[in-house]
Amino acid sequence: MPRLDPDNTFFWTSGKDGKLRFLRCQDCGYYIHPPTPICPQCYRRNVQLEVVSGDATLWSYTINHQNWAPGCEEPFVIGLVEIAEQAGLRLTSNILTPVDRVAIGMPLHVVFEDHDPVYIPLFEPR
DSSP: OOOOOTTTHHHHHGGGGTOEEEEEETTTOOEESSOOSSOTTTOOOOEEEEEEOOEEEEEEEEEEOOOOSTTOOSSEEEEEEEETTSTTOEEEEEEOSOGGGOOTTOEEEEEEEEETTEEEEEEEEO
C-alpha cells in the first residue's frame, strides 16, 4: 500500500466515494499529478481538489508474467492511462481486461479497489 502523507492522502483515499480527484490550479486550469502544492505551469499556489470524469485512454501497456505476491493472478496488464480532462495527465495502473483484448487507444473508466482507507484506482474498458 502507498504511504500516506499530507500531500497525497486525498488521492489515495478519494476513491471511497467512487470519484477520482486531482489537484488543479485555479489560476491556469492545469491538473497536477503527482500532487504538489505549486502549479508546475504557472508556479502559483492556488491549487484545489477537483473531481474528474474517470474516463481515460490507454496510452501504453505491458503484460506482467511475474507472480509478485500470494494470490496474484498472472498474466495481467499494467497500463499507462491518459485521463480525459488533460493531455499528458497520466497514471500507471492495472487494466482490468484479458491480456488478449488490450489495445493502445482503448477507452477506459476508473474503478477502485477497496483497501480502506486506501482506494487504488484501476481501469476497465468503457
